[in-house]
Amino acid sequence: MTSPIRVLLVDDHATMRAGFRMILEASGIDVAGEAATGEEAVARAAELRPDVVCMDVQMPDMDGIEATRRIVAAGTAAQVVIVTTFDRDDYLFSALDAGASGFLLKNAGPEELVGAVRVVAAGDALLAPEVTRRVIERHTASAPAAFAGPADPSAAGLTERELEVLRLLARAMSNSEIARELYIGEATVKTHVSNLLLKLGARDRVAAVVYAHRHGLT
Template sequence: MIRVLVADDEPLIRAGIRMILASADDIDVVAEAENGRQAVDLARSHAVDVAVLDIRMPVLDGLSALAELRRVAPAVRALVLTTFGERENVLRALGHGGAGFLLKDAAPGELIRAVRAAAAGDAFLSPGATRHVVDSLAANAAGAQRERARKRLEALTERELEVLALLGEGLSNADAGRRIHVSEATVKTYVSRILMKLECENRVQAALLARDAGLGSDA
């Protein structure tokens, strides 16, 4: 039997969660708390397997309670439950060692699956929360890629960066020359230097590098 603590400062929410979990024959709600401090104390005294914690609670909020549980009762697996799907809350919950993150509009069966997954030592993210994590990881990867690209561009002079930005726009040598008021031959010389310094085989590779670095954009 999975022993569960439900922590939420709203009695109706606690009652709803308890009713949903009571429909599962392998889950037993053994304690309820109305604030984070009480949740931590009850989780320890009732030998809880899984704690379902609302983020917004008085005295000690859900994320703080999660961090405290990880310190004083590391065996307790915690699920964070909230109406707020902000990416920062998802990542903070996972960073504090949370076993999962659920939005309050999740289907009842999703809550039951989350509790079972947490009890089994697995992580559970609602589809909405998963999107936040994926978006964040993609943003981090894109940020790292941009930083690497910008590092490579440090070898270029200011004028060469200007020409590279025009390559990134897809301009020909002639069009680039007209844009910066130099001859096509001069642009060609700049392009040759850029390719050599950046170790790019052709202008397409250089243009892609300019795009990765955000050259010529507001990013």
């Protein structure tokens, strides 16, 4: 029997933390602890070693972006999901630069919050649908200098299965969703993703998604 996902909730509003706790615990996710400030979040993450940190942005003493940066830099296994009221580009890109694995708006439904926690706990990245296009556009604009990949996708040597996986990545599917779509194991999906990133010379999944969009593979 697998252990439940352990989550640290970080928000300076106790009512918001209580609401998130109720939603997550009703879905079998363990809320290991809470924090009301950025500094407290960093300390609690080191103490509790959660699988996922749900992180607010605007908080006293240290904002969620800096807290995320410190948690990631500490080398813990915790994946950070930014959960904020504010759909702002500066928050979005600063969070991703700080090492966050996900970005979700607080107006998301309960099932989206639970899904986000499960996705990042599994090692995938997640972006709210509202912001995915902006991330792709930014990376597309900067990618020619940072990552171009093979000019012709056929020259990358991707297998038919790897191409299928790449197309599904470009549809913002997680590894578990790809596994269900293709009727294969999740471990097999991870192997395909690793192989196609290597063949494309892509640093991460976002770069691979940008490549797929640029070359009409979606």
